[in-house]
Amino acid sequence: MKNFGLDIWSNNNFIIEDGQIKLNYKSMPSILQIVEEIRSDDVRGPILLRFPHLIKRQIKSLYSYFDKAMTENSYNGNFNAVFPLKVNQFPHAVDAITSQGAQFNYGLEAGSKAELILAMSKTPSGAHITVNGFKDEEMITLGFIAAQSGHNLTITIEGLGELETIIEVAKKCDLKVPNIGIRVRLHSAGSGIWAKSGGMDAKFGLTSTEIIEAVRLLREENLLQHLSMIHFHIGSQMSDIAPLKRALREAGNIYAELKKMGASSLDSINIGGGLAVEYDQHTHSKSRNYSVEEFSSSVVFLLKEIMDAKNVKHPDIYTESGRFIVASHAVLITPVLELFTQDYQEKLLNFKEVNPPLIKELIDLNSLLNNKNCIEYLHDALDHMESILTLFDLGYIDLQDRSNAEILVHNIIKRALYLTSSNPTNELEQLQVRLQERYLINASIFQSLPDYWGLNQHFPVMPLHHLNATPIRAASLWDITCDSDGEIGFNPEKPLYLHDVNLDEEDYFLGFFNVGAYQETLGMNHNLFTHPSEYTVYINDTDYTITNKVESKSILDILESLGYNKDILSDKLKNDLLASEFITEKEKNDTLAKLELYLEQNGYLRTTN
Template identity: 60%
Template structure:
């Protein structure tokens, strides 16, 4: 148990008050016990751990020096077969996808160089042999092996198009002004008109609360403001990206994803761990919609909210006509085993992608289907046989259905229970 500690969420893994390891006094007692039982020659390795995802190299360097001196001192105490130092985990994964917001301040080369140099110098200065070095960086090794792929089911603003606009013969003056802003906005005045429309919306919502405008007026307000936002983004998409950055919080889009963050990204929910996310197609087009992401669970925490310091930008797509998939990267460490059946969502369907040696093709292997609804209920100790019996009895007791109708409903029910809880959609390709 080293005195040195790491940094960040898992810093408590190290230090004199850590849950793990032996103190100096306990180490000496252990050496005496081994010697007394004539087992000291079996003592070949020391191990320490100061935390996962160590962002700063300095605490690690201190820990390596401390462990190196403990190694040398134990050898001088008679542990002549001690020849290995296991430095545990801690090698950080670079999760960030934003410039200037790195998760670690060192490279892999610097990390390995500092470890080897420090232990070698201590061994040399204390006239002991250089130890063999072991490392257990599970996160660093495993994170890259998995990607979560989730389709976008809906964009929040898609319902706001001109078809939804129901202007009256006589509209409140501010709505008339919004309509005029929408029709007259051009690249030169785009930012100004956007700000005007947002101000008008606040005023109109206040008028609705006070009872001066009706629900149709409120709906027209929302539709017009969303239409103006879309038009402004379209006008500015070829301009300097900084102009969109200035209005990103005001024009953010909500993307509904067919996944569960609790199940597939538990470290995001539990530890605020950000994972790189990007669209898997349209990579030749600049995304211009600042985005927040919603999963399909009935929990308000199932959201990756928009963050102006770490913004996500996605494309403006019509998912009723074309598919749009997002990829969440570096999810191969801990996410699968920590994933919970919150809201009764099971793990998504999994498979391995094997690339051919010529790099010209690939194949999908090791397909593992997501659990069915009945499987999940069974795992949570529900009596699925009793559930099936009761549902079947309810259908049989339904006097509004004839025998064919009951048979059809029962068949549909069993199909539903034999599938997983994620939504199934059919996308119609556009012209």
């Protein structure tokens, strides 16, 4: 039995009980039970489950650790947080975020026009909206419209050109002027694979000379009273806390200097995102070297220290960490369609009346193998297999003998692995790695785990069931795209062992965890595999409810989203079929019905799994 690193990555959100992984919340349903209920409605292909209570848990933890740090440090400013929409813009994710965050006044961050429109439509009244990223006059005008509509919105300028546009828009219209923020370009850079957002060569932010110029311009245009925030972001998934501390010292001092320069309305520091998620399944705290508690107390402590030293009122603190908020809420479930060595099934043995001596020996080894002799018999079997392959190459035995030998030897290896699984020898471990099993999963890595494909980001993966049995097969996972990059190979440094199941007799499901951040919108339709069917699951004290079903797009809808006319496509297919000759009218109608059904189904595979 293995726990697949649950104690490392799951933050107690899940537990293993009765051989299944379960939600560690209220009625504690098993994920398998939820999946089976969904599949009983004839849903096939990958399934994405959203658990809103896990979003609430993260929001609550962020707010309570900052509250705690502020109380402990006698900090006088307030704490606010916004969710960066780029991390997950899907409707049922955003609805869960805004509804679970309402009691905390949790707001939204937008980085594009479309995200700004979404933020304006979805932000709970009174909650903050921050606007980052490059902006044109239209986007800035949208910010004015949002302020006019009553939103508490801050436009963060990424360069002086944007400030000039704000000034022009303010002159052109009589709309309410939104709060203005300045993104500062820090010399401190972040850490981790996403750390390209900080440092002097960063894509965004104003240098100190530009900040001074911005204040001059704002004062000259009588807009300085709208400057309320300075902002920085040193990169997502910050692995080390040290760069954040350097960035806070730098940004804190810039803030205090601006206050001295007369920016009297300036009252907030926005520290961007960066809070990391533990994705590692093998080694404790590999993804980050700090906890949320340390993160929040470092931010509060450092800002207080700087402000007290410069005799400046403590600013309100804003964060934009989104990965930390939503990564855990989504679990991707993929059925396993095939185990490639399942071709070696005992039922396929086909002995002759007289078998070659080596085959006879393999038959004996297979039937007499037990706890005590398994290593010795395994050595014998491997040795015989070598000889049989040589005999085959020399033409002394035929294909049937070779097939029988392969099945027998595979069976002996598997049974030896089982018998020694509680105490495997080095040799057996190496053998396991050499004889990797390939698990074909009914999903697309490009669509559902794009960061694995693009950045080699590991996501925790484990079976939903069989968890009271020791997994013995070194596993590599193949997706169903026609692309050899659609594979998560076996990595001896982060080994994944799965169970040896007979898929003719039972289903086997894998869950990929912490996939709620970035994966959904970054996912691509390679081979035209689209977003998996998704469901939101609310868990209560006695049961759970499944809502917000959004089935994976049908084949015709996928094609239509590319710009094809689905009616023209389906008419062409049907007309071609009807124009062909059928022997019976029934066959014609049945085939037409089949075609129509296929076009309305999603593009994932529909074998029994």
